[in-house]
Amino acid sequence: MKFSENWLRQHVKTTATREELAATLTAIGLEVEELTPLGEALDGVVVARILSAEKHPQADKLQVCQVDAGLDAPLQIVCGAPNARAGLVAPLATIGTTVGTLTIKAAKLRGVDSNGMLCSAKELGIDADASGLLELPDDAPVGTPLADYLGLPDAAIELKLTPNRADCFGVRGIAFDVAAATGCEVEPLQAEPVAAVSDSAMAVELNAGSDAPRFVARVIEGVDPAAKTPVWMAQRLVRSGVRPVSFLVDVTQYLMLELGQPMHAYDRDLLKGPVGVRHARAGEAVTLLNGDEAKPDAGFLVITDADRVVGLAGIMGGNDTKVGEATRNVLLEAAHFAPSAIIGRSRKLGLHTDAAHRFERGVDPELPRIAIECATRLILDIAGGKPGPVQEALLAEHLPQPQPVLLRRARLARVLGTQVADAEVTRILTALGLAVEAIADGWQVTPPARRFDLAIEEDLIEEIARIHGYDAIPATLPGGSTRLIAPSESRSSEHDLRRQLVARDYLEAINFAFVDADLLKTWQLDAGGVALANPLSAELGVMRTRLLPGLAAALARNVARQQPRVRLFELGRTFAASEDAPQETRRVAAVACGKAAAEQWGVADRALDFHDIKGDLDSLAALSGAVLEYRASKQPFAHPGRSADVYRLDEAGEGACIGWIGQLHPRLQQALGLDVDVYGFELALDALLARPLPRAKALSKYPSVRRDLAFVVPEAVSWAAMKATAETAAGPILRELRLFDRYAGKGIESGFKSLAIGLILQDESRTLEDRDVDAVLAGVIAALGKEHGASMRG
Incomplete structure (x- = not known):
């Protein structure tokens, strides 16, 4: 999750410095992966307009520009940027300003005076783009300090979030954690309902059961199609890693980053209605906003217009109903989808979208209506229009309901190994947006709908630990005795x-x-x-x-x-x-x-x-x-x-x-x-x-006897089969059977081989006599001949 530091501070008025804020976020489990300062030390950089741009008489790649910087007379600036042109509004570093390591001075470039420097975004430390001058909106007030106009200085902060913190995929969700950790309060959200001034509406319907229990939509007519995304909004999007596209699209992106609720805007005139959600059917296809054709299977949720598929629910909208430069009537949509209905679906299509990333982890089911109201207010303030009534389809029985969780005082102390004051526990949980009721042995806590990760007592203990501070918990060595377990003798390691x-x-x-x-x-x-x-x-x-x-x-x-x-x-x-x-x-x-x-x-x-x-x-x-x-x-x-x-x-x-x-x-x-x-x-x-347990056995005190035999057997007969037969025939006095020679060639019939074996015989109770040995040999010879066609080699 990437966002603007100033945007976060709008939601929580903390006095912590940038470094302290970053350290606090990491300490409470929201690891700061990257922090990029933006627009530091821009004193002397102002908004300026190029009045004219003439080719430099001595250099093909330079232009001599007359620039209005809000002073009594235009300034002459020599500029080599490829996009420098008459009418362009761009930043100007005036004489005496330090840009990076360069201090701007009056100079002559190829014999022509230059009294300042027109700047790119990279030179100002705002962005990595160094392809040309930073182009500002035409209505930017000339002469205004650039820092004031762009809301600088600022910083882009990128967090490495764990999958359980879906609530922090919105700036406002992060604000609650910062407020709890720094002792501040989250600013109230301005989301008052906007009254309808038009009867224009489109029916919405739900046909996906528990996979899609809420769907909210609103029609706004007469929107100014030429409305531009305000600079403050565009800058917040850019600093959050999102490229501004058009005002109506940017509004939905902006609210997704601020609230964590994905939204979508449709061109109302391209819809027939009603708009709804259902599971995909075999053979259906939809062309997505990125131009790809998707063929969802029955596991996908789809957005429909009069039963035709116009988008993949929770993943990406369709190309046929997207808002464009001529859109005057817009349908806003915000919905709640169950994580199980979205998870893995985008990857199955080779996609990764911000909406799917959030829905897979869980989005506050109460946000859709709030997001619609916020989007309506922004559109009316910037692009005008007449809002219709909010249309909502709801399956309340399928909405996730937060359940109270008991937090016991004794359990908290035992797990953390330290006592946390009751007042501090109440403050932390309340600051995080949880409803807290004190009871005799602890607290009855009900998490807000956005906190899917709080379900058991240990979850609440973790919240106390990370906000109270892991460094405030004493390190105590565990006590008690350790039971040693010997490795099993019946199994090798x-x-x-x-x-x-x-x-x-x-x-x-x-x-x-x-x-x-x-x-x-x-x-x-x-x-x-x-x-x-x-x-x-x-x-x-x-x-x-x-x-x-x-x-x-x-x-x-x-x-x-x-x-x-x-x-x-x-x-x-x-x-x-x-x-x-x-x-x-x-x-x-x-x-x-x-x-x-x-x-x-x-x-x-x-x-x-x-x-x-x-x-x-x-x-x-x-x-x-x-x-x-x-x-x-x-x-x-x-x-x-x-x-x-x-x-x-x-x-x-x-x-x-x-x-x-x-x-x-x-x-x-x-x-x-x-x-x-x-x-x-x-x-x-x-x-x-698996290893058999060793058993002690006395060694025989009587001598062993060895006899060697050579057999001619068919080539197909395996030694393993002959060995098994010989061991059975030899009986209990056989101690070892060895194969010590194999021969095939001259003197041996084709298709046969000669195997020479050694039999080591020994009895535990007496010395073997020749007749005992001869009996064993005779038995082995007979058995091998009968079972395998073996004959003694002459």
Whole structure:
């Protein structure tokens, strides 16, 4: 919110200096983001009129001007501004005046006398425009000090408001906070009803239920279309960051900034009536004031004229009924719209308007009629006209009603840690515009309709704290004992997981939890997606169902920036739709591409493969002692021969799928714009970190026995399947099973491979004999032959 300091001081007569005012605003939670002094030290600068402008005899870009400054005789001024011309009214710095760092003196420019300087807005410190002289209205009184004419000096103050302070999107709302903080009172608002002198009216109607419970309109006939926006109004708009357009438009902008109530002005002669509000229908469209054609859906509110759409309610008016240079009869409109009916709608159309910004946060439902009366008075005073009666459509049962809030004296002292005098509490709340009734144990407080943020006791305590002053609240260390909670032994630490991944050369990434719906479709992971009702943008419209799409997109951006070896991981939540609330799952994922090891002289270059990424995952499993099993995956985004579903096995050897590992499908890599092979994994975090409690077990005092066997098996048989069969056949005396060699080639039939395994056997109660070992070997050989067609290698 940007506004003029002098404008604020008109509403609250505080004696605080500019610096004190800015410090006070920040201290009470209305952070001053920028303060720009305007028109300092303009003594000697007056309003002047150029009587004539002749080309300089010695310079093509200079003009010799005769200027009326309200003195006995015109002054001769040499000027190089491109817009200097006869009849122009502009500021003149007379001899002896200091403009910036320059003191004006009588001088000769290329041989011609010059007795002053015609000035631009930037030279005077009023605006950033340095393109030419500051053009003043033709009726500006010549010879008047410029500071008096423009209401200077002044300052443009810009606040960084929090979303809950919608009431401070108007100068008058800010005035209440300043009054409470500085001990002043807010000046009464001059908004007396203007009597109708004409019967001209237009019926208004409401057809949107609780989304639009109030709609106020008034016709004013015979407005002077040539009326100009007064200098004082135009200057306040400019200092608030708004460009003056035309008088009727500027009036609505001015009152929106002053009161916080958006308004709109229609050309009455372009309307048929009645004017109303309803929800949009399929296929409707409207051309907006900015020239864009909008096609609202059923969630939008629209303004209608005889049921045709003429504007988007709470966002922007339509081009077909706008006021123009020929408008003599105007319809003023002010309404109250529920925040839920406006929020997100303008962003859906790629718009950001001041009206939507306010309605989304909540506007005082009592303001529409006040704004109509204020606008009527301004128009009559400046452009004349005959006002008709005020027309109001009202659904009182849908208007938000402020509810009393109990503020307990003891609760206030406990939360703040200090006692605030009862008189000070009453003063603060009253100055803020709240109705206060003292009761036995505190106060019964009813907030005004403009304060949507005051609903519970803690809200009132916050008001007391910020106005009383946070620096007036003593700093007290909390007392009591702290209960220490030991980390669970049944779960590995996420910190250890992160540290392990970093140790294996990964970098942690943090991605948005919402992604592009088209990206999920590309991955074929869009099933169960949760769409956002109010997305930040169309590209961020769905909650992610997996971490891998976001990580792969981050990897692609790095590869596109000439990073050949990228390794990223992320711990985060994924979301899936359900009958009630969306289900959240904590997951861990990683992606990698490029070389297996960073470039160095001691290790030969080798491309990353499945077993590298599997080794990274196995190292994570070791943190919790998880036993993982890998089975061929049929995920649509996975490479059919280089990926696997990951199962975690329990003590009985049974497993549940907890994730995926492998290479992305080549078609997917191509769709993502990746010309490198990308490997990765993603698993349910809780399932991976679950750790069985350690149980002490005595070591056997009897020796172990190792026997090595070599088998020839079909190439399609996986080691994981053979291992499971061998462990079952060997029985309880098997301590360890190792695969120590794989061979395929000369001496082995095509389509087969040779696997050499080592069995380590040990009993806890006795020394194993040869017959015990031979029985185990025979059982393993028979089981592998029966289940997998394995034969002993000669």
